[in-house]
Amino acid sequence: xxxxxxxxxxxxxxxxxxxxxxxxxxxxxxxxxxxxxxxxxxxxxxxxxxxxxxxxxxxxxxxxxxxxxxxxxxxxxxxxxxxxxxxxxxxxxxxxxxxxxxxxxxxxxxxxxxxxxxxxxxxxxxxxxxxxxxxxxxxxxxxxxxxxxxxxxxxxxxxxxxxxxxxxxxxxxxxxxxxxxxxxxxxxxxxxxxxxxxxxxxxxxxxxxxxxxxxxxxx
Amino acid sequence: xxxxxxxxxxxxxxxxxxxxxxxxxxxxxxxxxxxxxxxxxxxxxxxxxxxxxxxxxxxxxxxxxxxxx
Numbered sequence: 001x002x003x004x005x006x007x008x009x010x011x012x013x014x015x016x017x018x019x020x021x022x023x024x025x026x027x028x029x030x031x032x033x034x035x036x037x038x039x040x041x042x043x044x045x046x047x048x049x050x051x052x053x054x055x056x057x058x059x060x061x062x063x064x065x066x067x068x069x070x071x072x073x074x075x076x077x078x079x080x081x082x083x084x085x086x087x088x089x090x091x092x093x094x095x096x097x098x099x100x101x102x103x104x105x106x107x108x109x110x111x112x113x114x115x116x117x118x119x120x121x122x123x124x125x126x127x128x129x130x131x132x133x134x135x136x137x138x139x140x141x142x143x144x145x146x147x148x149x150x151x152x153x154x155x156x157x158x159x160x161x162x163x164x165x166x167x168x169x170x171x172x173x174x175x176x177x178x179x180x181x182x183x184x185x186x187x188x189x190x191x192x193x194x195x196x197x198x199x200x201x202x203x204x205x206x207x208x209x210x211x212x213x214x215x216x217x218x219x
Numbered sequence: 220x221x222x223x224x225x226x227x228x229x230x231x232x233x234x235x236x237x238x239x240x241x242x243x244x245x246x247x248x249x250x251x252x253x254x255x256x257x258x259x260x261x262x263x264x265x266x267x268x269x270x271x272x273x274x275x276x277x278x279x280x281x282x283x284x285x286x287x288x
Binding site: 098103 | 265268269276279281
């Protein structure tokens with residue numbers, strides 16, 4: 001390659017710099033790989049993608065509930081069905097996520113420069129708890145009222161009741177359908193991109209393919 | 220005033236098999252007390268299902284995919 005060609009390829013705008021950095025970090029074959037290491041052929045590696053599948057059902061059923069509103073999902077058969085689909089998707093989401101978390105904990109999945117992947121997963125879990133909680137207090141039924149009046153004392157005792165007021169239905173509604181899903185969706189995308197960047201964590205006694213590549217290149 | 224038929228509670232035996240399997244969820248929750256520990260039966264069941272899934276995921280063989288050339 002000549003100097004002229006190198007100069008011609010160098011980006012001169014922020015969009016060019018961003019493109020070069022993104023595709024440098026995530027080349028297409030890394031972003032959408034066709035193969036995985038042999039050790040991934042275990043059911044314990046399935047629960048991460050099962051969690052994302054449940055999340056897709058949660059978002060889909062939640063969008064329908066948003067479009068139709070509480071009167072519909074409290075009073076019609078189809079509304080009850082979609083409302084139940086939303087609830088049971090959340091149950092499965094947490095079930096799969098907790099098994100995924102247990103699996104990754106016992107694999108020490110933060111090994112091999114994967115600390116950020118582990119931390120974003122933990123933040124996903126905590127954000128999900130908050131999102132589910134705001135869902136419980138904005139159901140617009142007696143269950144929601146009971147949970148909100150019980151929770152307000154706990155939240156006031158730690159001093160955040162003035163900013164996060166569970167008795168304020170409008171605030172809880174917007175937290176549940178706008179703010180927290182956006183935050184959670186963003187962190188989930190970040191978490192998956194980090195998994196793509198660093199690869200799936202190998203078992204403790206297995207050779208990490210990324211380390212093997214580095215050692216192979218060095219030798 | 221009589222309660223309209225559609226709002227009357229159905230006997231458990233007449234509900235669908237799935238509902239009968241899970242129990243009548245319209246009543247108050249069942250709680251298990253064990254000294255200072257109190258947990259709802261529903262939460263305990265979910266935790267036990269999670270543990271069973273975890274153990275099964277470790278022990279069950281994963282189906283073999285087709286070999287690539």
